Amino acid sequence: MTLSDNDIRAVRTRAQRLDPPADDVPSVARSVAAIQAQSSPAARLAIRVRSRGLTAQDIDASREVARTWLMRKTLHLVPAADLRWLNRLFGPRNVKAGQGRRGQLGLTDELCERALQHLQDLLSGKALTRQEILDGLAAGGIALDAKSQAPAHLLAYAANRGLLCRGLDAGAEPTYVLLDEWLTEDDTPAEPRTELARRYLTAYGIATAEDFGAWSGLPLGLCREAFGALDLVPAGSGFALSETDLSAPPCPPRLLGAFDTYLLGYRDRDLLLDPAEAKRVNSGGGMIAPTVLVDGRIAGTWHTKRTAKQTKVVVEPFTTLSRSAITGLESEVDDYGRFLGEAAVLVI
Numbered sequence: 001m002t003l004s005d006n007d008i009r010a011v012r013t014r015a016q017r018l019d020p021p022a023d024d025v026p027s028v029a030r031s032v033a034a035i036q037a038q039s040s041p042a043a044r045l046a047i048r049v050r051s052r053g054l055t056a057q058d059i060d061a062s063r064e065v066a067r068t069w070l071m072r073k074t075l076h077l078v079p080a081a082d083l084r085w086l087n088r089l090f091g092p093r094n095v096k097a098g099q100g101r102r103g104q105l106g107l108t109d110e111l112c113e114r115a116l117q118h119l120q121d122l123l124s125g126k127a128l129t130r131q132e133i134l135d136g137l138a139a140g141g142i143a144l145d146a147k148s149q150a151p152a153h154l155l156a157y158a159a160n161r162g163l164l165c166r167g168l169d170a171g172a173e174p175t176y177v178l179l180d181e182w183l184t185e186d187d188t189p190a191e192p193r194t195e196l197a198r199r200y201l202t203a204y205g206i207a208t209a210e211d212f213g214a215w216s217g218l219p220l221g222l223c224r225e226a227f228g229a230l231d232l233v234p235a236g237s238g239f240a241l242s243e244t245d246l247s248a249p250p251c252p253p254r255l256l257g258a259f260d261t262y263l264l265g266y267r268d269r270d271l272l273l274d275p276a277e278a279k280r281v282n283s284g285g286g287m288i289a290p291t292v293l294v295d296g297r298i299a300g301t302w303h304t305k306r307t308a309k310q311t312k313v314v315v316e317p318f319t320t321l322s323r324s325a326i327t328g329l330e331s332e333v334d335d336y337g338r339f340l341g342e343a344a345v346l347v348i
Contacts, residue, residue: 007236255329301315
C-alpha cells in the first residue's frame, strides 16, 4: 500500500499510544511491548505521555508491571504477566553474551552459582536495595566492590537466570525481589518469538524485520522467521499486521522523555528525525535526549530548570514552531506538572 511519510508517522504514533492515550499503567506497557527502564524517571515519562490522569506515584506503586533485563541486555518494564516468557526468551542469550565481562570482573561461574544460592535466602519474603544485598552477600563470604560494575552484572545475571527482578523503588533506590514472589501470572505463548514479533508490530505500526532486530537484539534470521509466521501486508517501505488500520489522524504535540520507545524501535530513524539534527538527540554513548514531537516528527529537545516556586520546561526547537504546536505543548507542560505534582511553565 502506498503511504506518504505523514501517513506512516501517524500510524506509528497511534500504535505507540501517543494518541489516543491509555487509562492505566499495564495498558501502556502492553501497547508498546516494552519500555526501556534503565532510568526510572524516563520510564515514568514514557508512561505519562501515553496515558490519561496517571501520576508518577501510580506508576511507582503498580505491581502489574515488572522490570528486568531483556531486549539488548537492557532493563525494560513489561506487563508482569509477560515477564516469565520474555525472561526465558532473552535470559539465556543475555547470560551467554555477558560471560566475558563477568570474567573480567572476577565473577566466575562458581562464584555466580554460590551467589544465586545466597540471593535466594537473602531475598526470601523481602525487597532489598543493592547495598543491602551486597551486605548480605559479604556476610555469606561473597565480597564485591560496591564501586565496581561487579554488583550490577551479578544482579543482571541473577535476573537473566530467572531468580529475581526489580521490585518497587525505595525512594530513589531500586529494590530487588524474588521473581517467583513478585509474579502471580504467566501468560506464556505457544511461539514466543512469533508473539514478540506480533507485539512489536502492534506497538510500532509499520516496520521491517531489520527494525525488529535492532529493537530486540535477536539475530536477524530469527526476526525474519518470526515476521514470516505472521499475516502481514506491505506498507510504505515496511510491513504491518493485516489487521492494522493504515489510516490515522496526525498526532498532537507531545513531550517525550529520554530514551523514549518511539525512537528506539527502528533501525532507521530518518523518517522521525532529520539526520542533520540527530546529534542533538543522540550525542553518543546510547544517550537519547528528551524530545519534542510535532506531527509525529522530532521537532526539538527539552529539559527542565527547577526553582523553589516552579519548574520551567525549556523547549529548544530545531525550527520555529507554529502557534498550534506551541498551544499543544502548553497543554503538555500542564499535564507534565500535574503528573509530577509541580507547577510547570513552558519556556521556548
